[in-house]
Every structure is written in structure tokens, then in C-alpha cells.
Amino acid sequence: MSDHADNADIKIFxxxxxxxAAARRAPELQPxxxxxxxxxxxxxxxxxCDVNCRDDFERQNAALRRAGR
Ligand SMILES: [Zn+2]
Known part of the structure; x- marks a missing residue:
């Protein structure tokens, strides 16, 4: 049945x-x-100030995202 496939496509889309949309809502970092x-x-x-801070920030952000915030 092609209907099922179409519905799955719509769901995935x-x-x-x-x-x-969620990614666009995330506030952009401004210098x-x-x-x-x-x-x-x-x-x-x-x-x-350096790559360590950038890496730590991204690691912290990823941890927060994993925690569902
Ligand atoms: Zn720093």
C-alpha cells in the first residue's frame, strides 16, 4: 500500500x-x-578567549541538552 509509505514520509518530514524550527529558536551566541x-x-x-573555553562550553551545552534542558 503506497498510502502507508506516503504517511511515513509525511511523518518523517x-x-x-x-x-x-527548534534549532532556529535556539538563541545565537553574539560576541x-x-x-x-x-x-x-x-x-x-x-x-x-581560547579553544579550551570553546570546547568546555560546547561540552557543557551538549551535557545540558542531553539532560533535556
Ligand atoms: Zn574563557
């Missing part, structure tokens, strides 16, 4: 669309002259 992880002053247009 909706799931992807919901995921994209504000401070490291987003440790709050050190940084050069304008940089989000983090």
Missing part, C-alpha cells in the same frame, strides 16, 4: 521540520567582548 564560558575579556567578534 514533520519530524525534520520540527527539529529545524560581546567577553568569553561566553569564563567571562574573561576577549577581542571583539570572538565568543571565547
Amino acid at each position: 514533520r519530524t525534520i521540520a520540527d527539529g529545524l 560581546d567582548c567577553r568569553c561566553h564560558f569564563c567571562d574573561e575579556m576577549v577581542v571583539v567578534n570572538l565568543l571565547f
Whole structure:
């Protein structure tokens, strides 16, 4: 039955669309002259003072996302 396949396609498409919408709702990080992880002053247009802070921030964010927040 092709109807079943069509319904599955629609369901998958909706799931992807919901995921994209959620990703777009997530606030973008804006450079504000401070490291987003440790709050050190940084050069304008940089989000983090070094790669360690960036990595720690992303690891922390991923952990929060896994925890469902
Ligand atoms: Zn930092």
C-alpha cells in the first residue's frame, strides 16, 4: 500500500521540520567582548578567549541538552 509509505514520509518530514524550527529558536551566541564560558575579556567578534573555553562550553551545552534542558 503506497498510502502507508506516503504517511511515513509525511511523518518523517514533520519530524525534520520540527527539529529545524527548534534549532532556529535556539538563541545565537553574539560576541560581546567577553568569553561566553569564563567571562574573561576577549577581542571583539570572538565568543571565547581560547579553544579550551570553546570546547568546555560546547561540552557543557551538549551535557545540558542531553539532560533535556
Ligand atoms: Zn574563557
